[in-house]
Amino acid sequence: MIHNTTPRALYIHIPFCTNKCHYCDFTSYVLRGQPVDQYLDALEEEMKHTVRQLPPEEIDTVFVGGGTPTVLTPPQMERFLRSVREHFPLAEGVEFSMEANPGTTDKDKLAAMRDGGVNRISFGVQSFDNGLLERIGRIHNVDDVYRSIENARAVGFRNLSIDLMFGLPDQTLEQLSDSVERAMALDLPHYSLYSLKVEENTLFHKLYERNELPLPPEEEEFNMFLLLMEKLKRGGYRHYEISNFAKEGHESRHNCTYWRNEPYYGLGAGAHGYAHGWRHVNVKGVQPYIDKAIAGLPYLERHQVSEAEAMEDFMMVGLRLLDGVRCVRFKEQFPEASLEEKFGPVLSKLIGDGLLEQFVDGDHTGYRLTERGVLLGNEVFGAFLEA
Numbered sequence: 153m154i155h156n157t158t159p160r161a162l163y164i165h166i167p168f169c170t171n172k173c174h175y176c177d178f179t180s181y182v183l184r185g186q187p188v189d190q191y192l193d194a195l196e197e198e199m200k201h202t203v204r205q206l207p208p209e210e211i212d213t214v215f216v217g218g219g220t221p222t223v224l225t226p227p228q229m230e231r232f233l234r235s236v237r238e239h240f241p242l243a244e245g246v247e248f249s250m251e252a253n254p255g256t257t258d259k260d261k262l263a264a265m266r267d268g269g270v271n272r273i274s275f276g277v278q279s280f281d282n283g284l285l286e287r288i289g290r291i292h293n294v295d296d297v298y299r300s301i302e303n304a305r306a307v308g309f310r311n312l313s314i315d316l317m318f319g320l321p322d323q324t325l326e327q328l329s330d331s332v333e334r335a336m337a338l339d340l341p342h343y344s345l346y347s348l349k350v351e352e353n354t355l356f357h358k359l360y361e362r363n364e365l366p367l368p369p370e371e372e373e374f375n376m377f378l379l380l381m382e383k384l385k386r387g388g389y390r391h392y393e394i395s396n397f398a399k400e401g402h403e404s405r406h407n408c409t410y411w412r413n414e415p416y417y418g419l420g421a422g423a424h425g426y427a428h429g430w431r432h433v434n435v436k437g438v439q440p441y442i443d444k445a446i447a448g449l450p451y452l453e454r455h456q457v458s459e460a461e462a463m464e465d466f467m468m469v470g471l472r473l474l475d476g477v478r479c480v481r482f483k484e485q486f487p488e489a490s491l492e493e494k495f496g497p498v499l500s501k502l503i504g505d506g507l508l509e510q511f512v513d514g515d516h517t518g519y520r521l522t523e524r525g526v527l528l529g530n531e532v533f534g535a536f537l538e539a
Contacts, residue, residue: 159427160212161409162240164195165420166221166232167438170256174289175317177351179422179436180219186438188224191421192232194445198419199239201449206427208417210243213406215250216270222256226264233268240417247272247311247405254300255292262307272311273304274344280331284320289355294334301338311402313342318376320348321356321366328376329383336387341402345380346395347373377527394472394521394529411473413466413485421450430456459486463494468533476511476520491519498535507532 168183168191169176214236224232242248249272250265257273265273275297279285282293297314304312314335318328335343348367350360359365368376381391389397393411396404409416418425421441423434432454435441444450457465463486470477482491492499499519502508507525511518525532 157415158206158209159415159417159425160210160243161406161414161416162208162211162214162236163406163416163418163420163423163425164214164216164236165218165418165423165434166216166224167191167219167421168223169218169220170223170253170291171289172355174287174355175348175351176289177354178219181438183223187442188228190442191438192228192235194442194450195232195420196235196239198445198450199235201445202417202419203239205449206417208240211240212243212246213409214240214242214246214248214269215406217251219251220253220256220276221250222252222261222265224261226260229261229264230268233265233270237269242269249274249404249406251276252300253292254296257300257303259303259307262303262309266307266309271309272313273309274313274315274342275300277314277335278317279320279323279327280334281323281327284323284327287321288317301340311342312340313344313404314338314340315344315346316380317346317348318380319368319373323368323376325372325375325379329379332380332383336383341399342404343384343389343397344395345377345384345397347377374527381526391526392474394474394526408473411469412481413462413469426457429462430454462486463489464536467495467536471508471519471521471532472529474520474526476518478513478516478518480516495536498538502532502535 165179167179167181168186168188169180170183172180172182248270250270251274253276277297278288278290280294280297285293301312316331316335350356350365356365384397385391389399391397392403393407396407398404415427416425417427418432418434421434421438422436425432432451434450435444435452441450466482466485467477477491479491499508502525503510506522507528508519509522511520521529521532
Protein backbone atom coordinates (compact mmCIF):
# COMPACT_ATOMS: atom_id res chain seq x y z
CA MET A 153 0.00 0.00 0.00
CA ILE A 154 1.33 3.44 -0.95
CA HIS A 155 0.72 6.83 0.68
CA ASN A 156 -2.72 7.79 -0.67
CA THR A 157 -3.65 10.84 1.36
CA THR A 158 -4.50 14.01 -0.56
CA PRO A 159 -1.47 16.35 -0.85
CA ARG A 160 -1.23 19.22 1.59
CA ALA A 161 1.80 20.70 -0.19
CA LEU A 162 1.83 22.61 -3.48
CA TYR A 163 4.80 23.30 -5.78
CA ILE A 164 4.43 25.74 -8.70
CA HIS A 165 7.12 26.36 -11.33
CA ILE A 166 7.79 29.72 -12.99
CA PRO A 167 10.40 28.88 -15.67
CA PHE A 168 11.62 32.37 -16.65
CA CYS A 169 15.04 33.84 -15.86
CA THR A 170 16.87 37.02 -16.82
CA ASN A 171 19.69 34.74 -17.99
CA LYS A 172 20.77 31.10 -17.70
CA CYS A 173 23.38 30.43 -15.00
CA HIS A 174 26.34 28.34 -16.12
CA TYR A 175 25.57 25.46 -13.73
CA CYS A 176 21.77 25.35 -14.08
CA ASP A 177 19.95 22.37 -15.58
CA PHE A 178 16.50 23.27 -14.22
CA THR A 179 13.58 23.91 -16.57
CA SER A 180 14.28 27.60 -17.19
CA TYR A 181 14.28 29.93 -20.18
CA VAL A 182 15.61 33.44 -20.73
CA LEU A 183 12.75 35.89 -20.19
CA ARG A 184 13.18 38.12 -23.23
CA GLY A 185 10.41 37.52 -25.79
CA GLN A 186 8.62 34.84 -23.74
CA PRO A 187 4.79 34.72 -23.62
CA VAL A 188 4.63 35.23 -19.86
CA ASP A 189 0.96 36.23 -19.68
CA GLN A 190 -0.06 33.24 -21.80
CA TYR A 191 2.00 31.03 -19.48
CA LEU A 192 0.10 32.39 -16.47
CA ASP A 193 -3.19 31.72 -18.35
CA ALA A 194 -2.06 28.12 -18.93
CA LEU A 195 -0.98 27.75 -15.31
CA GLU A 196 -4.44 28.79 -14.17
CA GLU A 197 -5.95 26.22 -16.54
CA GLU A 198 -3.71 23.55 -15.04
CA MET A 199 -4.90 24.60 -11.57
CA LYS A 200 -8.52 24.12 -12.70
CA HIS A 201 -7.81 20.69 -14.24
CA THR A 202 -5.83 19.62 -11.16
CA VAL A 203 -8.41 20.53 -8.53
CA ARG A 204 -11.13 18.85 -10.61
CA GLN A 205 -9.14 15.61 -10.78
CA LEU A 206 -7.81 15.69 -7.21
CA PRO A 207 -9.83 18.16 -5.07
CA PRO A 208 -7.56 19.68 -2.44
CA GLU A 209 -8.14 19.79 1.27
CA GLU A 210 -6.24 22.52 3.10
CA ILE A 211 -2.77 23.35 1.78
CA ASP A 212 -0.15 23.67 4.53
CA THR A 213 2.84 24.67 2.37
CA VAL A 214 3.30 26.37 -1.00
CA PHE A 215 6.65 26.72 -2.78
CA VAL A 216 7.04 28.77 -5.95
CA GLY A 217 10.31 27.90 -7.67
CA GLY A 218 11.98 28.38 -11.01
CA GLY A 219 13.60 29.79 -12.96
CA THR A 220 13.24 33.05 -11.11
CA PRO A 221 9.64 33.68 -10.05
CA THR A 222 10.51 37.27 -9.14
CA VAL A 223 11.02 38.22 -12.81
CA LEU A 224 7.21 38.57 -12.91
CA THR A 225 6.10 42.22 -12.90
CA PRO A 226 4.05 43.37 -9.87
CA PRO A 227 0.74 43.10 -11.85
CA GLN A 228 1.70 39.61 -13.08
CA MET A 229 2.70 38.65 -9.54
CA GLU A 230 -0.61 39.89 -8.11
CA ARG A 231 -2.57 38.00 -10.75
CA PHE A 232 -0.59 34.79 -10.28
CA LEU A 233 -0.90 34.79 -6.48
CA ARG A 234 -4.62 35.57 -6.70
CA SER A 235 -5.15 32.51 -8.90
CA VAL A 236 -3.30 30.30 -6.37
CA ARG A 237 -5.61 31.48 -3.58
CA GLU A 238 -8.70 31.04 -5.74
CA HIS A 239 -8.01 27.39 -6.58
CA PHE A 240 -6.25 26.07 -3.47
CA PRO A 241 -7.61 26.57 0.07
CA LEU A 242 -4.63 27.72 2.12
CA ALA A 243 -4.42 26.74 5.80
CA GLU A 244 -4.36 29.55 8.34
CA GLY A 245 -0.71 28.99 9.22
CA VAL A 246 0.44 28.22 5.66
CA GLU A 247 4.15 28.47 4.86
CA PHE A 248 4.18 30.24 1.47
CA SER A 249 7.71 30.35 0.03
CA MET A 250 9.01 31.92 -3.15
CA GLU A 251 12.47 31.78 -4.68
CA ALA A 252 13.98 35.15 -5.55
CA ASN A 253 17.03 36.48 -7.33
CA PRO A 254 18.61 39.43 -5.47
CA GLY A 255 18.69 41.38 -8.75
CA THR A 256 14.91 41.18 -9.27
CA THR A 257 13.30 42.32 -6.00
CA ASP A 258 12.38 45.98 -5.60
CA LYS A 259 9.92 47.14 -2.93
CA ASP A 260 6.91 47.18 -5.29
CA LYS A 261 7.52 43.56 -6.29
CA LEU A 262 8.05 42.50 -2.67
CA ALA A 263 4.88 44.31 -1.57
CA ALA A 264 2.90 42.46 -4.28
CA MET A 265 4.34 39.18 -2.98
CA ARG A 266 3.51 39.97 0.62
CA ASP A 267 -0.01 41.18 -0.23
CA GLY A 268 -0.54 38.01 -2.29
CA GLY A 269 0.19 35.75 0.67
CA VAL A 270 3.93 34.98 0.33
CA ASN A 271 5.50 34.89 3.81
CA ARG A 272 8.89 33.25 3.18
CA ILE A 273 11.56 34.15 0.61
CA SER A 274 14.54 32.05 -0.45
CA PHE A 275 17.22 34.23 -2.06
CA GLY A 276 19.60 32.56 -4.53
CA VAL A 277 22.73 34.39 -3.41
CA GLN A 278 25.32 31.60 -4.05
CA SER A 279 28.34 33.73 -3.02
CA PHE A 280 29.35 37.06 -1.50
CA ASP A 281 32.29 37.29 -3.92
CA ASN A 282 31.55 39.37 -7.04
CA GLY A 283 34.23 37.61 -9.07
CA LEU A 284 32.74 34.19 -8.31
CA LEU A 285 29.21 35.44 -9.04
CA GLU A 286 30.33 36.59 -12.49
CA ARG A 287 32.16 33.33 -13.11
CA ILE A 288 29.09 31.19 -12.46
CA GLY A 289 26.81 33.40 -14.57
CA ARG A 290 24.79 35.19 -11.89
CA ILE A 291 23.46 38.63 -12.85
CA HIS A 292 23.41 40.12 -9.35
CA ASN A 293 26.28 41.48 -7.27
CA VAL A 294 26.86 41.63 -3.53
CA ASP A 295 25.29 45.09 -3.20
CA ASP A 296 22.08 43.66 -4.73
CA VAL A 297 22.00 41.03 -1.97
CA TYR A 298 22.13 43.60 0.83
CA ARG A 299 19.60 45.84 -0.91
CA SER A 300 17.18 42.93 -1.47
CA ILE A 301 17.34 41.77 2.16
CA GLU A 302 16.84 45.36 3.33
CA ASN A 303 13.85 45.81 0.97
CA ALA A 304 12.30 42.51 2.08
CA ARG A 305 12.54 43.47 5.73
CA ALA A 306 11.19 46.96 4.98
CA VAL A 307 7.95 45.57 3.52
CA GLY A 308 7.48 43.15 6.42
CA PHE A 309 9.22 39.86 5.54
CA ARG A 310 10.95 38.12 8.45
CA ASN A 311 11.19 34.49 7.30
CA LEU A 312 14.12 34.76 4.89
CA SER A 313 16.64 32.21 3.63
CA ILE A 314 19.84 32.38 1.60
CA ASP A 315 21.28 29.72 -0.73
CA LEU A 316 25.07 29.52 -0.89
CA MET A 317 27.19 27.21 -3.08
CA PHE A 318 30.58 25.65 -2.49
CA GLY A 319 32.96 23.69 -4.67
CA LEU A 320 32.76 26.42 -7.33
CA PRO A 321 35.49 26.88 -9.98
CA ASP A 322 38.64 28.35 -8.39
CA GLN A 323 36.76 28.92 -5.10
CA THR A 324 39.03 28.90 -2.04
CA LEU A 325 38.30 28.00 1.55
CA GLU A 326 38.95 31.63 2.48
CA GLN A 327 36.38 32.92 -0.03
CA LEU A 328 33.78 30.49 1.26
CA SER A 329 34.52 31.39 4.88
CA ASP A 330 34.07 35.08 4.05
CA SER A 331 30.75 34.40 2.25
CA VAL A 332 29.38 32.38 5.16
CA GLU A 333 30.38 35.01 7.70
CA ARG A 334 28.74 37.75 5.64
CA ALA A 335 25.61 35.65 5.23
CA MET A 336 25.44 34.91 8.97
CA ALA A 337 25.95 38.60 9.80
CA LEU A 338 22.54 39.20 8.21
CA ASP A 339 21.06 37.10 11.05
CA LEU A 340 18.55 35.21 8.90
CA PRO A 341 16.55 32.25 10.23
CA HIS A 342 17.58 29.78 7.48
CA TYR A 343 20.54 28.93 5.23
CA SER A 344 20.87 26.33 2.46
CA LEU A 345 24.39 25.29 1.45
CA TYR A 346 24.86 23.24 -1.71
CA SER A 347 27.92 21.79 -3.39
CA LEU A 348 28.23 22.36 -7.12
CA LYS A 349 27.03 19.43 -9.22
CA VAL A 350 28.18 19.54 -12.85
CA GLU A 351 24.99 18.57 -14.72
CA GLU A 352 24.62 17.67 -18.37
CA ASN A 353 23.18 20.31 -20.73
CA THR A 354 24.96 23.14 -18.89
CA LEU A 355 27.83 25.39 -19.90
CA PHE A 356 29.85 24.04 -16.98
CA HIS A 357 29.43 20.49 -18.29
CA LYS A 358 30.83 21.52 -21.68
CA LEU A 359 33.80 23.15 -19.97
CA TYR A 360 34.26 20.11 -17.73
CA GLU A 361 34.31 17.79 -20.75
CA ARG A 362 37.04 19.98 -22.28
CA ASN A 363 38.98 19.95 -19.00
CA GLU A 364 38.48 23.72 -18.71
CA LEU A 365 36.58 23.84 -15.41
CA PRO A 366 39.04 24.39 -12.53
CA LEU A 367 37.10 22.76 -9.68
CA PRO A 368 38.58 22.56 -6.16
CA PRO A 369 40.14 19.17 -5.32
CA GLU A 370 37.83 16.68 -3.61
CA GLU A 371 39.64 17.08 -0.28
CA GLU A 372 39.21 20.87 -0.46
CA GLU A 373 35.47 20.48 -1.13
CA PHE A 374 35.23 18.12 1.85
CA ASN A 375 36.95 20.73 4.03
CA MET A 376 34.50 23.35 2.74
CA PHE A 377 31.57 21.27 3.97
CA LEU A 378 33.25 20.80 7.38
CA LEU A 379 33.83 24.55 7.58
CA LEU A 380 30.18 25.31 6.79
CA MET A 381 28.88 22.87 9.40
CA GLU A 382 31.22 24.21 12.07
CA LYS A 383 30.38 27.89 11.46
CA LEU A 384 26.61 27.43 11.25
CA LYS A 385 26.41 25.20 14.30
CA ARG A 386 28.59 27.60 16.28
CA GLY A 387 26.23 30.39 15.20
CA GLY A 388 23.28 28.64 16.83
CA TYR A 389 21.78 27.04 13.71
CA ARG A 390 20.39 23.52 13.78
CA HIS A 391 21.76 21.24 11.06
CA TYR A 392 18.40 19.62 10.29
CA GLU A 393 19.06 18.29 6.76
CA ILE A 394 22.31 17.51 4.98
CA SER A 395 22.34 20.85 3.12
CA ASN A 396 20.13 22.98 5.40
CA PHE A 397 20.51 24.88 8.66
CA ALA A 398 17.83 26.77 10.58
CA LYS A 399 17.03 28.50 13.81
CA GLU A 400 14.56 26.46 15.85
CA GLY A 401 11.12 26.49 14.25
CA HIS A 402 12.31 27.90 10.91
CA GLU A 403 13.04 24.64 9.07
CA SER A 404 11.57 24.57 5.54
CA ARG A 405 8.25 22.83 6.13
CA HIS A 406 7.65 22.45 2.39
CA ASN A 407 10.96 20.72 1.70
CA CYS A 408 10.35 18.44 4.69
CA THR A 409 7.33 17.15 2.73
CA TYR A 410 9.74 15.82 0.08
CA TRP A 411 12.18 14.44 2.64
CA ARG A 412 9.37 12.54 4.39
CA ASN A 413 8.22 11.11 1.05
CA GLU A 414 4.79 12.71 1.46
CA PRO A 415 2.51 13.65 -1.46
CA TYR A 416 2.51 17.07 -3.14
CA TYR A 417 0.88 18.82 -6.08
CA GLY A 418 3.31 19.88 -8.84
CA LEU A 419 2.21 22.49 -11.40
CA GLY A 420 3.98 24.36 -14.20
CA ALA A 421 6.41 23.52 -17.00
CA GLY A 422 8.72 20.66 -16.00
CA ALA A 423 7.17 20.36 -12.52
CA HIS A 424 7.03 17.02 -10.72
CA GLY A 425 4.11 15.88 -8.58
CA TYR A 426 3.36 12.87 -6.35
CA ALA A 427 -0.13 11.89 -5.25
CA HIS A 428 -2.04 8.68 -4.44
CA GLY A 429 0.91 6.49 -5.44
CA TRP A 430 1.49 8.16 -8.83
CA ARG A 431 4.38 10.37 -9.87
CA HIS A 432 4.21 12.69 -12.86
CA VAL A 433 6.42 15.18 -14.66
CA ASN A 434 5.01 17.94 -16.85
CA VAL A 435 6.12 18.87 -20.37
CA LYS A 436 9.04 21.29 -20.31
CA GLY A 437 9.04 23.85 -23.14
CA VAL A 438 7.05 27.05 -22.56
CA GLN A 439 4.86 26.81 -25.68
CA PRO A 440 4.39 23.01 -25.45
CA TYR A 441 3.32 23.50 -21.84
CA ILE A 442 0.88 26.29 -22.76
CA ASP A 443 -0.68 24.21 -25.54
CA LYS A 444 -1.05 21.10 -23.39
CA ALA A 445 -2.26 22.83 -20.20
CA ILE A 446 -5.08 24.57 -22.04
CA ALA A 447 -6.29 21.21 -23.39
CA GLY A 448 -5.94 19.22 -20.14
CA LEU A 449 -3.35 18.03 -17.63
CA PRO A 450 0.08 18.77 -19.19
CA TYR A 451 1.83 15.52 -18.29
CA LEU A 452 4.98 14.48 -20.12
CA GLU A 453 4.89 11.14 -18.32
CA ARG A 454 3.10 9.55 -15.38
CA HIS A 455 3.78 6.28 -13.65
CA GLN A 456 2.50 4.32 -10.70
CA VAL A 457 5.11 3.96 -7.98
CA SER A 458 5.68 0.36 -6.92
CA GLU A 459 5.81 -0.38 -3.22
CA ALA A 460 9.50 -1.33 -3.49
CA GLU A 461 10.33 2.00 -5.17
CA ALA A 462 8.32 3.93 -2.59
CA MET A 463 10.16 2.17 0.25
CA GLU A 464 13.54 3.01 -1.30
CA ASP A 465 12.44 6.62 -1.72
CA PHE A 466 11.29 6.74 1.91
CA MET A 467 14.75 5.72 3.12
CA MET A 468 16.86 7.74 0.67
CA VAL A 469 15.09 11.05 1.20
CA GLY A 470 14.18 10.44 4.85
CA LEU A 471 17.77 9.86 5.91
CA ARG A 472 18.72 13.27 4.52
CA LEU A 473 16.99 14.63 7.62
CA LEU A 474 19.33 14.49 10.59
CA ASP A 475 16.37 13.42 12.77
CA GLY A 476 16.37 10.31 10.60
CA VAL A 477 13.53 7.93 9.79
CA ARG A 478 11.10 6.50 12.33
CA CYS A 479 9.79 2.97 12.20
CA VAL A 480 6.28 4.21 13.00
CA ARG A 481 6.27 6.55 9.96
CA PHE A 482 7.40 3.68 7.75
CA LYS A 483 4.50 1.60 9.12
CA GLU A 484 2.05 4.44 8.41
CA GLN A 485 3.07 4.51 4.75
CA PHE A 486 3.53 0.73 4.39
CA PRO A 487 1.21 -1.06 6.84
CA GLU A 488 2.06 -4.52 5.46
CA ALA A 489 5.78 -4.36 6.30
CA SER A 490 8.21 -3.18 8.97
CA LEU A 491 11.37 -1.23 8.30
CA GLU A 492 13.57 -3.97 9.73
CA GLU A 493 11.82 -6.72 7.72
CA LYS A 494 12.44 -4.83 4.52
CA PHE A 495 15.92 -3.38 5.10
CA GLY A 496 17.39 -5.30 8.04
CA PRO A 497 20.65 -6.43 6.35
CA VAL A 498 21.32 -2.97 4.85
CA LEU A 499 20.69 -1.26 8.18
CA SER A 500 23.00 -3.71 9.97
CA LYS A 501 25.79 -3.17 7.45
CA LEU A 502 25.52 0.64 7.58
CA ILE A 503 25.48 0.57 11.40
CA GLY A 504 28.53 -1.72 11.32
CA ASP A 505 30.28 0.73 8.97
CA GLY A 506 29.59 3.58 11.39
CA LEU A 507 27.34 5.43 8.93
CA LEU A 508 23.97 4.90 10.65
CA GLU A 509 22.85 4.62 14.26
CA GLN A 510 19.64 3.37 15.81
CA PHE A 511 17.87 5.72 18.23
CA VAL A 512 15.02 5.48 20.72
CA ASP A 513 12.69 8.43 21.30
CA GLY A 514 10.06 7.61 23.92
CA ASP A 515 8.09 4.65 22.55
CA HIS A 516 9.50 5.08 19.04
CA THR A 517 12.65 3.77 17.39
CA GLY A 518 14.34 4.84 14.20
CA TYR A 519 17.60 5.27 12.31
CA ARG A 520 19.67 8.33 11.51
CA LEU A 521 23.01 9.29 10.01
CA THR A 522 26.05 9.40 12.27
CA GLU A 523 28.45 12.34 11.97
CA ARG A 524 30.48 10.21 9.57
CA GLY A 525 27.30 9.26 7.70
CA VAL A 526 26.48 12.94 7.11
CA LEU A 527 29.81 13.30 5.31
CA LEU A 528 29.24 10.11 3.27
CA GLY A 529 25.52 10.47 2.64
CA ASN A 530 25.55 9.31 -0.96
CA GLU A 531 27.12 6.03 0.11
CA VAL A 532 24.26 5.51 2.57
CA PHE A 533 21.49 6.37 0.09
CA GLY A 534 23.00 4.19 -2.61
CA ALA A 535 22.91 1.18 -0.29
CA PHE A 536 19.09 1.27 -0.28
CA LEU A 537 18.93 1.45 -4.07
CA GLU A 538 21.13 -1.62 -4.29
CA ALA A 539 18.83 -3.41 -1.83
